[in-house]
Amino acid sequence: MEVANRHGHTCLMISCYKGHKEIAKFLLERGADVNRKSVKGNTALHDCAESGSLDIMKMLLKCNARMERDGYGMTPLLAASVTGHTNIVEYLVHQPRSARKERIDALELLGATFVDKKRDLLGAMRYWRRAMELRQPGDRAGALVKPPPGSPVPAYEYAREVTTIEELEALITDPDEMRMQALLVRERILGPSHPDTSYYIRYRGAVYADSGNFERCISLWKYALDMQQSNLDPLSPMTASSFLSFAELFSFVLQDRAKGTLATRVTFQDLMGVLSKSVREVERAVAQRDSHPEAPQFSKALSIILHLIYLLEKLDCTPEQEHQKKQSIYHLLKLNPRARNGYTPLHMAVDKDTTAVGRYPVGQFPSLAVAGLLLDCGADVDSRDSDNNTPLHIAAVNGCPEIMIMLVHAGAHFDATNAQRKTAYQLLDERCTGRHALHPLNYVTLQCLAARAIERHGLPYKGLISEEMEAFIELH
Numbered sequence: 001m002e003v004a005n006r007h008g009h010t011c012l013m014i015s016c017y018k019g020h021k022e023i024a025k026f027l028l029e030r031g032a033d034v035n036r037k038s039v040k041g042n043t044a045l046h047d048c049a050e051s052g053s054l055d056i057m058k059m060l061l062k063c064n065a066r067m068e069r070d071g072y073g074m075t076p077l078l079a080a081s082v083t084g085h086t087n088i089v090e091y092l093v094h095q096p097r098s099a100r101k102e103r104i105d106a107l108e109l110l111g112a113t114f115v116d117k118k119r120d121l122l123g124a125m126r127y128w129r130r131a132m133e134l135r136q137p138g139d140r141a142g143a144l145v146k147p148p149p150g151s152p153v154p155a156y157e158y159a160r161e162v163t164t165i166e167e168l169e170a171l172i173t174d175p176d177e178m179r180m181q182a183l184l185v186r187e188r189i190l191g192p193s194h195p196d197t198s199y200y201i202r203y204r205g206a207v208y209a210d211s212g213n214f215e216r217c218i219s220l221w222k223y224a225l226d227m228q229q230s231n232l233d234p235l236s237p238m239t240a241s242s243f244l245s246f247a248e249l250f251s252f253v254l255q256d257r258a259k260g261t262l263a264t265r266v267t268f269q270d271l272m273g274v275l276s277k278s279v280r281e282v283e284r285a286v287a288q289r290d291s292h293p294e295a296p297q298f299s300k301a302l303s304i305i306l307h308l309i310y311l312l313e314k315l316d317c318t319p320e321q322e323h324q325k326k327q328s329i330y331h332l333l334k335l336n337p338r339a340r341n342g343y344t345p346l347h348m349a350v351d352k353d354t355t356a357v358g359r360y361p362v363g364q365f366p367s368l369a370v371a372g373l374l375l376d377c378g379a380d381v382d383s384r385d386s387d388n389n390t391p392l393h394i395a396a397v398n399g400c401p402e403i404m405i406m407l408v409h410a411g412a413h414f415d416a417t418n419a420q421r422k423t424a425y426q427l428l429d430e431r432c433t434g435r436h437a438l439h440p441l442n443y444v445t446l447q448c449l450a451a452r453a454i455e456r457h458g459l460p461y462k463g464l465i466s467e468e469m470e471a472f473i474e475l476h
Contacts, residue, residue, distance in 0.1 A: 007038055007039050007040070008037065008038035008039040008040075009038050009047075010032065010033070010036055010038075010044075011023075011027055011032070012024060012027045012028070012032040012033070012034070012036075012044050013036075013038060013042075013043070013044050013047045014047075015027060015056075016044045016045075016047040016048040016051060016053065016056055016060070017047035017048075017050060017051050018051065019051045019052070019053040019056065021053065021055055021056055021059075024044075024056045024059060024060075025059060028059055028060070028063050034060050034063045034064065034065040035064075035065060035066050035068065037068065037070075040070060040071045040072075041068075041069070041070035041071035041072075042070040042071075042074075042079075043065065043066075043068050043070075043076075044060055044065065045057065045060055045061075045065050045066075045067065045068070045076040046068075046070055046074070046076050046079050048060060048076070048088075049076040049077070049079040049080040049083070049085065049088050050079050050080070050083050050085075051085075052080075052083070052085035052087065052088060054087045054088055054091055057076075057088060057091070058091075061095075067097060067098075072190070072191075072193065072194045073191070074190075074194075075102060076088075076092065077089065077092040077093070077098060077102060077103075077106045078102075078105060078106055078109060078189070078190075080092065080106070081105075081106045081107075081109035081110040081113060082109060082113060082190075082196055083113070084110065084113040084114070084117050084118055086110065089106055089107075089110055092106070093106060093107070100134065100144065101144060103134060104131045104134045104135055104144060105189050107127045107128070107130050107131035107134070108127070108128060108131045108185050108189065109185065109186065109189050109190070110127045111123075111124040111125070111126075111127035111128040111131070111182070111185065112124070112181075112182035112183075112185045112186045112200075114127065115178055115179055115181075115182035116179070116182050116200050116203060116204065121172070121175055121178055122172075124178065124182070125168070125171070125172060125178075128168055128181075129165070129168060132164075132165055132168055133165075136164075136165070145163070146161060146163055146188075147188070149161060153223065154219065154223075155201070155219045155220045155222065155223035156180045156183060156184060156223075157180060159177060159180035159181065159184060160184070161181060161184045161185065161188070162181065179204060182200070183200065183201055183204060186200060187201075192227045192230065192231050193231040193232075195232075195238060197227065198224040198225075198227045198228050198238065198242075199238070201220050201221075201223060201224040201227070202220070202221055202224045202242065202245065204220055205217040205218070205219075205220035205221045205224070206245075208220070209249060212264075214249070214253055214264045215264065217249065218246075218249070218270060221242065221245065221246060221249075222273070222274075224242060225239070225242045225243075225246075225274075225277060226277075228242060229277065229280070229281065229284075234281060234284035234285035234287075234288060235281060235282070235284075235285045235297040235298070235300075235301055237297075239281060240297065240300050240301060240304070243274065243277075243278050243281070243301070243304045243308075244300075244304055244357065244358045246274045246308075247274075247304055247307045247308055247311065247357070247358070247362045248358055248359075248360045248362055250266050250270070250271055250274075250308075250311050250362075251307075251311060251360070251361070251362040251363070252360070253265075253266045254266055254311060254314060266311075266315075268312070268315050268317060268321050271308060271311055271312050271315065272312065272321070272324060272325060272328070274308060275305065275308045275309065275312065275325075275328055276328050278301065278304060278305045278308060279305065279328050279329075279331055279332045279335075281301060282298070282301055282302070282305070282332065282335055282337050283331075283335055285297070285298070285301070285337075286335050286337060296340070298337050298338060298339050299339035299340045299343075300357075301337075302337060302339045302343075302345055302348055303339070303348065303354050303357045304357060305332065305345070306345060306348055306349055306354055306363065306365070306367075306370055307354075307357055307362040307363040309325075309329065309370050309373060310362070310363030310364075310365075310367055310369070310370050311362070311363065312325055313369045313370065313373065325373075326373070326376065326377050329373065329374065329377040330377045330378055332345065333345065333374070333377055333378055333379055341385050341386045341387065342384070342385040342386035342387075343385050343394075344379065344380065344383045344385070344391070345374055345379065346371060346374050346375070346379040346380070346381070346383065346391045347383070347385055347389070347391050347394050348365075349365065349366065349367055349370040349371040349374055349391075350365070350366040350367075350371050350391050350394050350395040350398060350400060350403050350407075351365060351366060351394050351398060352365055352366060352398050353365075354366075366395060366398050366400045366403055368400075368402060368403055368406065371391070371395075371403055371406065371407070372406060375406075375407075375410045381407055381410045381411050381412045382411070382412060382413055382416065387418055387419045387420075388417075388418045388419040389418045389419075390412060390413070390416055390418075390424070391407055391412065392404055392407050392408070392412045392413075392414070392416070392424040393416075393418050393422070393424045393427055395407060395424070396424040396425065396427040396428040397427050399428065399429055399432045401428065401432060401433070401434035401435055401437060401438055402434060404424065404428070404438055405437060405438065408438075414438075425438055
């Protein structure tokens with residue numbers, strides 16, 4: 001029996017993917033299963049197509065390897081088209097086992113790859129022309145027309161796929177139109193669930209951003225994000241990457257506009273739309289029963305959401321917009337998502353580690369503004385993390401007396417202790433400016449002193465007093 005790793009990849013698959021011809025030959029001579037599938041449904045032929053090794057592919061076909069479809073419905077021919085291995089594509093399109101429609105799809109997809117990956121518009125035209133000629137042979141009765149177009153996509157500037165040779169030839173005068181054709185072709189052939197579809201939409205948006213066309217970038221990224229949320233698992237790495245890209249782009253535009261070096265504006269609706277979708281993503285994840293509330297992906301998602309809130313706080317809002325923003329944050333807090341160490345969004349808002357969310361700076365934490373907004377929306381000021389720290393403890397560790405004062409005024413229990421029996425004041429650095437404003441005499445009540453005395457002397461109280469009083473003593 002062949003050994004496979006946790007992804008179901010056999011030694012033969014790995015040697016095909018890495019292009020190790022001699023190892024593949026050795027395994028084939030000893031009867032390796034050429035048609036075994038991995039967890040995602042790909043075979044050795046798929047791995048070979050992605051690596052571009054024609055010699056290994058010929059060996060596999062001689063051993064009766066079948067042209068199967070993987071979990072995304074991709075054949076080895078289409079896989080070679082996506083990766084741009086023309087040698088594999090040219091070999092397979094001339095094989096008798098290759099159906100005409102599959103050859104057409106492969107050539108059209110290869111053209112899209114030449115546009116976006118190889119940046120070769122003339123090369124793309126050659127493959128698209130060959131595909132068009134295959135669609136429309138001399139006998140018009142045998143024509144394979146493209147499927148009827150769906151609703152025009154605003155992000156693609158309402159572009160439509162060309163259907164005739166004449167329309168195709170006219171594309172060469174408009175490079176931007178060719179790029180939209182590549183996106184249309186890829187979405188039609190691969191479908192919205194294939195990762196490459198949304199990836200290249202995002203890539204095209206990034207190219208527009210690099211040239212200063214931020215409006216076009218935002219439009220394409222929104223379309224890609226909608227596609228990801230409709231087809232990928234909640235909090236997938238690709239979706240998280242999209243949210244982070246939005247946060248970094250918005251931060252860049254806001255900073256440069258503040259300096260007066262950029263005319264582009266980020267509107268409230270731009271930011272609010274992405275924030276709402278990010279909260280929806282957390283909601284989708286919470287709704288999955290197998291999603292642990294402290295799963296690592298929650299930390300990333302919540303960090304990005306807090307950064308989006310940080311940026312929103314920099315925009316002037318109408319009363320209606322302020323209400324809309326608070327509604328979304330209130331909805332997030334009702335989900336009670338937890339990040340690393342059992343942190344709530346309020347814990348994260350007062351923690352400096354929340355600042356490091358990606359490669360580029362977005363928001364600065366601890367953030368008085370973000371913490372204040374979370375409190376306005378009903379965040380539990382005395383919530384506990386895995387070490388029994390309240391947000392007040394985290395603010396103290398981060399040396400933020402100003403935020404600590406705000407938390408206390410919002411009802412945080414000043415004398416509450418963590419798992420190490422430390423109060424927040426005890427965790428605050430003695431050299432911290434503003435520490436004097438938090439002197440315990442200003443905040444500790446007689447009730448607190450009594451509770452501490454009960455704890456210190458080990459006096460029995462459980463079952464002898466009300467549950468509310470028991471909970472109060474346990475705080476200390």
